[in-house]
Amino acid sequence: MLSAGGSPPAFPRLMRHGRLGIALPRFLHGKVCSAEWRGADTIPEKVTGTLRSTDLVEREYGELNLKERLGHLGHVRIRQHVNPLSSTFSAPAPVPDWKEVFRDPTLPLMIDIGCGSGRFLIWLAKKCPQEKNYLGLEIRHKLVERAQFWVKDLDLSNIYFLFANATVSFDQLVSTYPGPLVLVSILCPDPHFKRRHWKRRVVDKNLVDSISRNLVTGGQVFIQSDVLDVARDMRAQFDSLSDIFDPVDLSDQNVPCDADGWLLNNPLGIRTEREIHAEFEGGRVFRRMFRKKEISSSM
Numbered sequence: 001m002l003s004a005g006g007s008p009p010a011f012p013r014l015m016r017h018g019r020l021g022i023a024l025p026r027f028l029h030g031k032v033c034s035a036e037w038r039g040a041d042t043i044p045e046k047v048t049g050t051l052r053s054t055d056l057v058e059r060e061y062g063e064l065n066l067k068e069r070l071g072h073l074g075h076v077r078i079r080q081h082v083n084p085l086s087s088t089f090s091a092p093a094p095v096p097d098w099k100e101v102f103r104d105p106t107l108p109l110m111i112d113i114g115c116g117s118g119r120f121l122i123w124l125a126k127k128c129p130q131e132k133n134y135l136g137l138e139i140r141h142k143l144v145e146r147a148q149f150w151v152k153d154l155d156l157s158n159i160y161f162l163f164a165n166a167t168v169s170f171d172q173l174v175s176t177y178p179g180p181l182v183l184v185s186i187l188c189p190d191p192h193f194k195r196r197h198w199k200r201r202v203v204d205k206n207l208v209d210s211i212s213r214n215l216v217t218g219g220q221v222f223i224q225s226d227v228l229d230v231a232r233d234m235r236a237q238f239d240s241l242s243d244i245f246d247p248v249d250l251s252d253q254n255v256p257c258d259a260d261g262w263l264l265n266n267p268l269g270i271r272t273e274r275e276i277h278a279e280f281e282g283g284r285v286f287r288r289m290f291r292k293k294e295i296s297s298s299m
Helices: 053-060 120-126 141-153 166-174 195-200 204-212 228-239 273-280
Strands: 014-016 023-025 109-113 133-138 160-165 182-185 217-226 246-247 285-293
Touching: 053 273, 109 120, 109 166, 120 133, 120 141, 120 160, 133 141, 133 166, 141 160, 166 204, 204 217, 204 228, 217 228, 228 285
Parallel strands: 109 133, 109 182, 133 160, 182 217
Antiparallel strands: 014 023, 217 285, 246 285
16 A cells, blocks of 8 residues: 555565465564465464464454354354366356345345455445445355354345356346445455466456446445465456546545545445554555446437
């Protein structure tokens, strides 16, 4: 994250922890790490003296008290990478009965694509119970099961998590929703670093076209990644539809950005778990928000 003056904060020099391959500040090199990285939605339980990145997650999401609400599911271990092109995920997700899923299915809808553990979306839903409905799409079934357990335990009626491959199911799901789609977030998706795996990245032309068709005029798309190449790729996909989308900072001068147009802060009020981890490691998160233009009927 950049400082108000636009320059990155000073961080300790990083070294690689030999056993886990996790970057540690030099003065902490050799400290014990309590757990290995278990995926983008799970923060490494890295011990830095008395502070771990998981502790920061618990602090930011402490009011939800989710750590104590695991019930029969216990600790959920998940695969770090999933191939969305696998035949396992090729079938569209069944469309739920929206009247059963949400108390009021006519409310404006926010969709979080690749919602991971779901904490971020649950926090938003709890903060704004009367304003919006929230739908989390996640390709890892165990995470969906646990997130739905939390939703029921917290007695929330404006949020639902669905096991779905967004690239396959997005259009079918959104087109049946009774209310308007006002916000889509794609936050730190799997980077699929190897070039031969880039085709697995969730943001592709088909998904962007589907979002552009279903998003209400004035609706927003929020993208972010702690991997610059991924952030640039997502940004380019929406920049290519400049006749449909505008960056929000062009119309709102109060949105703080750096010289390259990256938002300096998460505009939704709380950091995702991946953001917390990345910034704890001394990294940076690249954010961009777009707004759908009013399209002339003559176009």
